[in-house]
Amino acid sequence: MSETADVIVVGAGGLGAATAYYLTARHSLNVMLLDRHGIGSQTSPRAAGMVSCLRKGELMITLIKDACSRIENFTAETGQPLDWVHSGSLKIARRPQDVAVLETDLARGRHMALDVEQVSPTEACDLNPFLKPDGIVGALRIGDDRYFDPAQIAVGFAAAAAERGARLRPDTAVSCVAVAGGRVTGVITADGAITAPVVVDAAGAWTRQVAEESGLRVPLVPTRQQLIVTEPIEGAAATLPMVRIMDAAVYVRPCRGGFLWGVYEEEPRFFDMTALPVNFDIADMPLDMAVLQAAAVAVADQLPVLSTAAIDEFRGGIPTMTADGHHILGPSPDITGFYFASGCNVAGLSIAPTLGALLADWIVDGKPALDLSTMAVTRFAGTEWTEQQLRREAAWQYRHFYGAV
Known part of the structure; x- marks a missing residue:
């Protein structure tokens, strides 16, 4: 018989581990955190760990201010170290x-x-x-700006989630997300099926692979x-x-x-x-x-x-860039129970504590506490970029992260 969970999070980087933590700590859900490699071992620990508070829009400033507070209180909240x-x-x-x-x-x-x-x-x-x-x-x-040890965020959230009941599965690659009748039913791995009504695609550089195996195209590079x-x-x-x-x-x-x-x-x-x-x-x-x-x-x-x-x-590392420089966070409009947590645009680790908390609430309550429509995957509806066009736009966002004209 296959294993079961309330939520499966695919990808144990900063965003995935933070989401798993808040799903367990705040909502006491049965969560499984999977990664094709070691927990928190891929792009997250190779990041710069810089927190830039003066962002291009008011929403991002609001989110990063909250993330600063969570970084300051990380050890007190999770019991895990963060320098x-x-x-x-x-x-x-x-x-x-x-x-x-x-x-x-x-x-x-x-x-x-x-x-x-x-x-x-x-x-x-x-x-x-x-x-x-x-x-x-x-x-x-x-x-307001600060910096932190990037190697500690993902592993800290994952360890704290495990202490609250989450099951961590490193070295477990997801071959596809199982879907029936337009709804998520779980995932298929080399070790067998795992049943769950909700799957979070936080697979970092592999986000597109996970989504495309379910017939979803997510425009990130x-x-x-x-x-x-x-x-x-x-x-x-x-x-x-x-x-x-x-x-x-x-x-x-x-x-x-x-x-x-x-x-x-x-x-x-x-x-x-x-x-x-x-x-x-x-x-x-x-x-x-x-x-x-x-x-x-x-x-x-x-x-x-x-x-x-x-x-x-x-x-x-290999962060993911989008054509408009915004994250991709929230549910797929095409498959019920399929959520994205990706498109970090070289700023994902610093804001991961806040986005993980918001996504956990979104999954449980059906909507986030803030208007995150600028991050919704639905914003790309009707936009059919070729791969070349997508890469050109992503390259511009990458080079102009600091707002240079």
Whole structure:
């Protein structure tokens, strides 16, 4: 006889593990959390772990403010460790047109009660001495921003969910979601069937595969993201504000006595997960140091440390990008009981605590506590992108994450 659950969550990254936790902790449901690899082992621990509060829309600012509170209270709530630092950040413009974006950001941030202020290039460099003023024409200080250890979020939520009764099944690939009469009936794995009326597709880079096996097309693209962690550097204090250079799409934060940094490249590499080996692991993703070297050269006047610091770690993950830069969260309109939790757009881990809580409530109550229609998969109805068009739009969203014109 097959196993049964109230909800099956496919994918034990940040979004999936958070959803499983809130389904068990808040709603006491019988939850099974599956992953084709180890729990919390794929893209989530390879993320940058940066929390950017000054987002492009008011909804996202509302969500990320709530996520900040959940990050602060993570250990008290879950009993699991989470190392985080409230460092603040500096958003840097090197072109006049991007200064206008900063001015709009400032107005939005003040309207949403964020701790934001314009600072001069000299003041910005005083706040983070590794930043140099050459070529800087505008800067914004965002005091609410912080960063955390990305390896702890997914495994922490999963462990906390297990303590509350969730069953964790690592190394369990889902071959398809079972559907009968337009309703989810469970999943099929190599180890057999598992019966459940609700399945959450939080499979990260494999989201499309899970959906397409059920006849659903979800327009997102698995996209390579690479970053470097340097060796320790004298003066690289953990409390130094993070730095984001808008037009170059380069980000930097303190990490392990040095810096973690990366770039949202102009021509990112996309992946068709169906074309990769069945046992493909994110750790096997091909990396390209030349991309980071070119980014370091592009910001050498402002961040010369990136060109000189010794490298301790070079890693990457495969987040999912959408054509409009918004997550895909909520139910499928075509299959009752099928929910999405994906399309992280290189910002999924920081907001995972809040989205997991909202999705858990959505599954139980039939609607979320906030209007999340901008994340609904139904927003793509009637839009038939070719794969080439989808990748072009996703690449634009990736490169322009910081709002550069």
